[in-house]
Amino acid sequence: MTRTTPDVERLLDRFEEELLLGKRRSPNTVLAYLSDLRTFSRHLAEEGGSLLSFDREAVSRYEDSRPDLSLRSRARLLSSIRAWGRFLEASGLCQDAEETPAAPHIPRTLPRILGQEEIERLIEAPDPKRPEGIRDRAILSFFYASGLRVSELATVTLDRVDLKTGALRVTGKGAKERVSFLDERTRRLLSDYLSFVRPLFATSKAEIFLARSGEPLTRQALWTLIKKHGRTAGITSPLSPHVLRHSFATHLLEKGLDIRSIQLLLGHEDIRTTEIYTHVSLAHLERTLKEHHPRGKAQSRDEEEDARQRRENREKGDRAANGEPDRSKK
Numbered sequence: 001m002t003r004t005t006p007d008v009e010r011l012l013d014r015f016e017e018e019l020l021l022g023k024r025r026s027p028n029t030v031l032a033y034l035s036d037l038r039t040f041s042r043h044l045a046e047e048g049g050s051l052l053s054f055d056r057e058a059v060s061r062y063e064d065s066r067p068d069l070s071l072r073s074r075a076r077l078l079s080s081i082r083a084w085g086r087f088l089e090a091s092g093l094c095q096d097a098e099e100t101p102a103a104p105h106i107p108r109t110l111p112r113i114l115g116q117e118e119i120e121r122l123i124e125a126p127d128p129k130r131p132e133g134i135r136d137r138a139i140l141s142f143f144y145a146s147g148l149r150v151s152e153l154a155t156v157t158l159d160r161v162d163l164k165t166g167a168l169r170v171t172g173k174g175a176k177e178r179v180s181f182l183d184e185r186t187r188r189l190l191s192d193y194l195s196f197v198r199p200l201f202a203t204s205k206a207e208i209f210l211a212r213s214g215e216p217l218t219r220q221a222l223w224t225l226i227k228k229h230g231r232t233a234g235i236t237s238p239l240s241p242h243v244l245r246h247s248f249a250t251h252l253l254e255k256g257l258d259i260r261s262i263q264l265l266l267g268h269e270d271i272r273t274t275e276i277y278t279h280v281s282l283a284h285l286e287r288t289l290k291e292h293h294p295r296g297k298a299q300s301r302d303e304e305e306d307a308r309q310r311r312e313n314r315e316k317g318d319r320a321a322n323g324e325p326d327r328s329k330k
Contacts, residue, residue, distance in 0.1 A: 147248035150241035172267035
């Protein structure tokens with residue numbers, strides 16, 4: 001396997017340090033950037049180039065060689081290469097890379113959410129007679145009550161939660177701190193877990209949510225946990241930690257909380273990121289109006305009648321084309 005040269009590896013180490021400490025990027029983002037760059041470096045080596053000398057065409061050729069990449073993965077790849085180019089330029093190193101191709105447009109889709117009845121079924125899905133069930137109920141309720149990202153919940157520590165007030169201090173993207181709050185039910189479930197289950201997973205770890213081995217639950221374990229209990233709860237739509245985060249924000253908006261407060265709770269740097277929940281809420285409002293407003297019901301009946309009439313007309317046309325008599329005439 002072709003590897004990056006020692007000089008490039010040292011630069012990648014410096015690049016990693018700059019992203020983490022200088023740019024305050026999240027560890028997961030940095031790992032993704034480094035993975036993209038190392039894979040790109042191997043491709044360049046096969047062409048006789050390196051991460052210190054490549055041009056726009058080399059980037060395009062690499063893109064063409066990766067039809068497996070989704071739009072989001074392709075966009076992240078180009079972000080990684082641009083960040084690397086800026087790092088080389090700021091370091092005073094000569095490199096021949098021109099501006100990278102424009103990132104692909106990623107359609108803005110409305111986030112999936114669960115209804116409040118589905119949320120209740122999900123939280124109650126774990127078996128409370130088992131230690132893991134008590135823990136998992138606390139985790140699911142914690143996710144929905146706080147709106148945390150999966151990486152944030154995986155790393156939240158005991159000293160960050162005040163069970164009396166429900167205040168929760170969160171370290172989010174860019175090492176920025178924010179405050180969220182846990183409702184009474186979540187505090188009760190969390191207290192049961194901390195009192196009766198966590199001591200069974202004896203450990204010196206500071207993280208709140210642990211596996212039976214005593215190690216903190218990983219992001220991947222939390223994903224698996226949510227999907228498993230979603231199946232138990234009979235939830236057929238795709239389920240992930242972010243669906244719970246989306247549901248948290250959308251339900252708050254529907255209950256009347258202002259968008260600025262939701263932005264602070266979610267830790268969004270740009271309020272435009274938060275504003276997508278207004279579209280979700282409007283879509284919910286449209287469905288509710290159509291279901292409950294008298295004119296909405298009348299419109300639905302009219303649409304059903306129109307569809308029925310179109311079907312009958314098509315059937316008449318088919319019979320006429322086949323020389324069959326019109327059955328509507330007596």
